[in-house]
Amino acid sequence: MKNFVIHFIAGARPNFMKIAPIIKEMEKIRRGAMGDGGKQTKVNWGDRNLQVRIVHTGQHYDGNMSEIFFRELGIPAPDYNLEVGSGSHAEQTARVMVAFEKVILGDRPDLVVVVGDVNSTIACSLTAKKLGIRVAHVEAGLRSFDMDMPEEINRILTDRISDLLFVTEESGIRNLKNEGVPDDRVHFVGNVMIDTLLRNLERIETGEWQPSDEVLELFCGIEEYAVLTLHRPSNVDREETFAPLWRAISDVGRRIPIIFPVHPRTRGKMEEFGLLVGNVRAIEPVGYMDMLWAVRGAKMVLTDSGGLQEETTVLGVPCITIRENTERPSTVEIGTNHLAGTDPEKIVSIAEKILEGKGKKSGIPPLWDGKAAERIVEILTESLGV
Ligand code: UD1
Numbered sequence: 001m002k003n004f005v006i007h008f009i010a011g012a013r014p015n016f017m018k019i020a021p022i023i024k025e026m027e028k029i030r031r032g033a034m035g036d037g038g039k040q041t042k043v044n045w046g047d048r049n050l051q052v053r054i055v056h057t058g059q060h061y062d063g064n065m066s067e068i069f070f071r072e073l074g075i076p077a078p079d080y081n082l083e084v085g086s087g088s089h090a091e092q093t094a095r096v097m098v099a100f101e102k103v104i105l106g107d108r109p110d111l112v113v114v115v116g117d118v119n120s121t122i123a124c125s126l127t128a129k130k131l132g133i134r135v136a137h138v139e140a141g142l143r144s145f146d147m148d149m150p151e152e153i154n155r156i157l158t159d160r161i162s163d164l165l166f167v168t169e170e171s172g173i174r175n176l177k178n179e180g181v182p183d184d185r186v187h188f189v190g191n192v193m194i195d196t197l198l199r200n201l202e203r204i205e206t207g208e209w210q211p212s213d214e215v216l217e218l219f220c221g222i223e224e225y226a227v228l229t230l231h232r233p234s235n236v237d238r239e240e241t242f243a244p245l246w247r248a249i250s251d252v253g254r255r256i257p258i259i260f261p262v263h264p265r266t267r268g269k270m271e272e273f274g275l276l277v278g279n280v281r282a283i284e285p286v287g288y289m290d291m292l293w294a295v296r297g298a299k300m301v302l303t304d305s306g307g308l309q310e311e312t313t314v315l316g317v318p319c320i321t322i323r324e325n326t327e328r329p330s331t332v333e334i335g336t337n338h339l340a341g342t343d344p345e346k347i348v349s350i351a352e353k354i355l356e357g358k359g360k361k362s363g364i365p366p367l368w369d370g371k372a373a374e375r376i377v378e379i380l381t382e383s384l385g386v
Contacts, residue, residue, distance in 0.1 A: 002048045004384050005109040007128075010078070011057035011096070011120025014307050016069035017288060018115040018138060019054070021195035021373035023075055026052050029381055050381075055103060057096045057120040058083040062264065068287035073196065089119060089150060096123035104131055110384055114158060115139055115192070117151035117306075122158050129161045136380060138192060140165035141172025142306075142327035148234065151306075152327070164383060166376050168193075168310075169330040169365050189375040190367030193307055194314055198370040200292055201315075215290050218259070218283065224299045226256050226351075227291075228280065231263035232304040235322060239273045241342065245322065246275045248344030249302065252351045253279040256299060261286045300354045302347070309337045314368060318359030320350050330365040 006026070010019045030050045031038025056078035060066045070077065082099035084092060096119065104112075104127065112128035114121045115138040125135045140159050144152050156179075159165055165181065167173055168191040176186050203209040219225070228249060236242050252258065258280045262270070270277075286294070292311075295301055300318045301308055309328050312319035313335025320340045331337035338360060340347045353359065367375075 003051060004048060004111075005051045005053060005107055006380070006384070007104075007107070007109040007112045007124075008052065008054050009057065009100075009112065009114045009120060009124040010054065010075075011059035011084075011124075012116075012118040013060050013065050013069065013285075014305075015115050015118060015120070016066070016075060017073060017196040017307070018192045019113075020069075020073040020075050021192050021199065022113070022138070022376055023052065023054065025373040025377040026050075026380075029377055050384075053079040053107065053109070055080045055082065055100065055124070057100070057124070058085055059092060059096070059118060059120045061085055062285075064285045064287065065264070072288050073200075093119050093123045096120050097127045100124050100127045101131070104128060104133065109133060111136060111380065113138065113380070114162075117142070117155045117158070119150070119154065122154040125158045125161055134163040134383075135161060136164035136166065136383075137162040138166045138376060139168055141167045141174075141176045141186070142169075143171070143175045144325045144327040146325050150233070155327070164379065166372075166379075168368075168372070169328065171329050187375070187379055188367065189379070190369060190372035191310060191365075192372045192376070193310055194368040195370050195373050196288075197292065197311055197314055200289060201296065204289070204293055204296065209289055211290055211293050215286070215293070218281070219294075219297075222257050224256055225297075226252065226258045226300045226302060227294050227298045228258050228260040228302045229263070229305050229308060230260075230303070230322065231266050232323065233265075235304050235342065236266045236269045242269060242273060243275065244344050245342060245347075246270075248347045249280060250278050251344075251348050252302065255351070255355060257281060258302070259283065259294060259298075261291065300351065300359065302351070309335075310368075312336050313362055314364060316362040318354045320347060320354070322347060334363045334365050336360045336362045 008019050028039040033050050080103050084095040111134050113136045114125050128135050137158050165186045167188045260280050260282045262282050296315050301312050302320045304322045309331040313331045319337045324341050338350045340350050
C-alpha cells in the first residue's frame, strides 16, 4: 500500500488559525479515503493511505502565544515539535532548517504545506524544496513592496520556490503574474483565516462559547472601547519611532478606552524605553476566542498586524493600520482598513473621524466566504492523486 504523507507547518501565532481549517478539511478527506464516512474527492484513493502530520517549529512557545490556539481551535497536538525558540533571524531560520531536515529525512513527506510569511514558513519551504519535496504555500502573492520588512523577504522567497500557490485576494494573482510565476501553479481560493473567523464567530453568536469571567471583568463598565495590537520591529524596536507612536495612542486613549494585549517583544521594548501604559489598559496576550470577541465588539482597532486588517474588514469594524504600506490592499479598497502610516497626528485624526461615525463601511473581498480550506484541500489531494 502506498502511503501519502503531508506535512503541515505551523510556527508562530498567526499560523495556527490558518492551518486549523485545512487540517479539519483534510481529516474529512482522509476519512473518505478510508471509506469511513468522510468526504470523497475526485481522486480514487483505492488502496492508498493518506497521513497528515503537523510540524510545530516552536518559533512561538509561550502558552498564550501557542498552546491556547491549538486548544481553542481544536488542532490536534503536533506530531513533531522542533522547539527552536527565539533568536536572531539567521539563528531562528537556521535552527528550523536543521531540525526540519531531520524530520523530512525520517518521514519522506510527499508534500509540505506552509502558511503565511513568518521565518518558519521560508525555513521549511527551503528545506523541503532542496530535498526534492513539493511545497504548497497558503497565502501566496501578498506583497508590501517593502524589503525592510522581514516578512516581505519570506513571502517572495517562499513563493519563488513553491509548486502550488494559494492566493487570498486578487492583488496576489497580479503580483505573481508580474513576477513570472506560471498560471497553472496559482490558485485563487480565498482566505483560510476568514474560514476560522466565520466558524468561531458562529460559536460566539450562538452562545456556544462565552468569554471568561476575567475578560468580562476587564470590559465591565465600558460601553465603547478600542483594541490595540503593536509588535512590528519597525514600530517598536527603536525608541525614536515607538515613543511618538505611543504618545498618539495615549492621546486616542483619552477619548476612548483602549484594550491592549501586549506582544512579548513589545512588552520588552516598553520596559527598555520606559514607556508607561498610562491610560491604556495593557493585558497579557489573549487567545483566539477572547480576541475575536473583543474585536467584534470594538468601536475600532489600531494595529500593525496583517491578519487583523483582514478580520476587521469581515467584522465591519474600522481598522487603523499603523504602517506605511499593506500587503493586503483589498482591506483598504473594499474593507474597513484606513492605512494611517506612522504619523502621530494622522493616527489621532483618523481615530477622531471614526469616533464621529465616519469610519469606512465594509464590503467583503471575493471568496472570503468560509470555504477556502475546502478549495485548498480539493486541489492538494488532486495534486497528490497520481
Ligand atoms: C513573528 C513574525 C511576524 C508575526 C508575529 C506574530 C517573523 C519574521 N515574524 O514576529 O510576522 O506577525 O510573529 O506574533 O517570523 N517571544 C516570547 N514568547 C514567544 C515568542 C516570542 O517571549 O512565544 C519573544 C521573544 O523575546 C522573541 C520575540 O518575542 O525574541 C520575538 O519573537 P519572534 O518569533 O522572533 O518574532 P515576532 O516579533 O513574534
